[in-house]
Amino acid sequence: MEEEIEQLLAIVKFKRVKKKQYLLLEGDISRYAIFVASGCLRSYCVDENGFQYIQQFAPEGWWIGDMYSLVTGNPGHLYIDVVFDAEIFMLPKVELHRLYKEIPKLNVYFRVLAENALVYYQSRSMENLRLAAKERYEKFCSRYPTLIDCLPQKQVAAYIGVTPEFLSKMLNQ
Amino acid sequence: MEEEIEQLLAIVKFKRVKKKQYLLLEGDISRYAIFVASGCLRSYCVDENGFQYIQQFAPEGWWIGDMYSLVTGNPGHLYIDVVFDAEIFMLPKVELHRLYKEIPKLNVYFRVLAENALVYYQSRSMENLRLAAKERYEKFCSRYPTLIDCLPQKQVAAYIGVTPEFLSKMLNQ
DNA sequence: CGCGACGTTGATTTGCCTCAACGATTGTGG
DNA sequence: CCACAATCGTTGAGGCAAATCAACGTCGCG
Numbered sequence: 001m002e003e004e005i006e007q008l009l010a011i012v013k014f015k016r017v018k019k020k021q022y023l024l025l026e027g028d029i030s031r032y033a034i035f036v037a038s039g040c041l042r043s044y045c046v047d048e049n050g051f052q053y054i055q056q057f058a059p060e061g062w063w064i065g066d067m068y069s070l071v072t073g074n075p076g077h078l079y080i081d082v083v084f085d086a087e088i089f090m091l092p093k094v095e096l097h098r099l100y101k102e103i104p105k106l107n108v109y110f111r112v113l114a115e116n117a118l119v120y121y122q123s124r125s126m127e128n129l130r131l132a133a134k135e136r137y138e139k140f141c142s143r144y145p146t147l148i149d150c151l152p153q154k155q156v157a158a159y160i161g162v163t164p165e166f167l168s169k170m171l172n173q
Numbered sequence: 174m175e176e177e178i179e180q181l182l183a184i185v186k187f188k189r190v191k192k193k194q195y196l197l198l199e200g201d202i203s204r205y206a207i208f209v210a211s212g213c214l215r216s217y218c219v220d221e222n223g224f225q226y227i228q229q230f231a232p233e234g235w236w237i238g239d240m241y242s243l244v245t246g247n248p249g250h251l252y253i254d255v256v257f258d259a260e261i262f263m264l265p266k267v268e269l270h271r272l273y274k275e276i277p278k279l280n281v282y283f284r285v286l287a288e289n290a291l292v293y294y295q296s297r298s299m300e301n302l303r304l305a306a307k308e309r310y311e312k313f314c315s316r317y318p319t320l321i322d323c324l325p326q327k328q329v330a331a332y333i334g335v336t337p338e339f340l341s342k343m344l345n346q
Numbered sequence: 347c348g349c350g351a352c353g354t355t356g357a358t359t360t361g362c363c364t365c366a367a368c369g370a371t372t373g374t375g376g
Numbered sequence: 377c378c379a380c381a382a383t384c385g386t387t388g389a390g391g392c393a394a395a396t397c398a399a400c401g402t403c404g405c406g
Contacts, residue, residue: 045299053299068292077296104277111284118291119241123250125298126218126226129334133394154352161302166394168354306362326385339362341386 030069039086212259
């Protein structure tokens with residue numbers, strides 16, 4: 001157990017990053033899964049009109065990454081940047097795959113992680129069709145209770161998929 | 174390898190099922206992951222107005238299940254039923270978890286399966302916000318090229334999240 | 347201080363829904 | 377084998393949630 005943690009620590013890179021700093025750009029091939037020890041990151045994509053759609057926030061204790069690019073090895077469609085100054089661990093994909101063979105438990109850990117994320121995105125993809133903006137806002141609040149007060153409204157709007165104008169009107173009845 | 178396949182075959186249940194037959198109801202605790210050898214299944218939920226939202230079709234060679242219920246052990250929110258007469262293998266969750274310990278490879282297989290599904294549902298959840306109905310229809314066609322011709326329009330509508338009336342109008346310009 | 351990001355408010359437009367009516371197809375029981 | 381019901385696709389009129397566009401005030405920051 002202790003030995004395994006040492007092996008892990010040997011391959012991750014620790015980093016302090018500042019607000020607005022980019023960790024991944026659209027078109028990049030992603031080589032790291034990122035664990036957030038403090039602060040907050042986000043991943044999002046941008047459509048042809050420049051609109052942002054936020055896929056995920058990653059406050060303290062969460063993982064974040066461009067799963068598409070990590071899994072396929074193709075250039076990704078996401079940006080990842082820093083919402084609040086953060087301390088992160090970057091886990092290189094190639095080293096992780098080497099470790100999978102040495103530490104079987106790691107396979108279990110990331111299988112469970114992927115399964116839980118899958119459960120969430122399956123339900124989100126249906127909620128995004130069937131729920132009205134008000135209800136998506138409430139879901140957002142219960143998913144990110146620590147963020148709702150310190151995040152600019154604009155970013156909440158970009159997560160639930162409405163314009164900032166509409167969110168503003170909605171919140172003032 | 175051969176021995177491992179025997180172990181797997183020892184715990185799965187083979188079944189032939191007929192169109193419209195239910196394999197899971199809302200509120201059920203799901204005990205099986207299902208592999209479709211032939212035919213087609215689907216999973217969907219129903220909102221308070223009786224509207225169906227289809228989460229997934231599973232034609233030949235696909236897995237289907239209620240991940241939420243399988244992962245958490247709680248009663249699920251999905252129905253699973255048969256779209257076209259099918260032959261399926263039902264893999265019991267508890268037996269699978271036993272096998273995980275005996276066959277490490279199985280962990281890898283389902284980790285990769287979950288990762289690929291995750292990639293899809295992450296992108297679908299954002300597409301459901303940012304794409305118009307027409308574009309969601311096109312995505313549907315490329316995901317299920319074998320189904321698009323033999324599926325009632327109503328079910329396509331329930332997958333892309335529009336009313337059957339609107340889909341009909343849309344397809345006739 | 348001045349500039350850029352953000353939130354607000356109003357007028358107008360639009361994508362999609364609702365409800366209703368109707369024909370065609372399927373399937374089912376007598 | 378027919379009759380009738382159920383399911384499906386189509387079309388039209390009207391309505392609503394959310395987008396668009398524009399203008400304006402506020403604040404934090406270089």
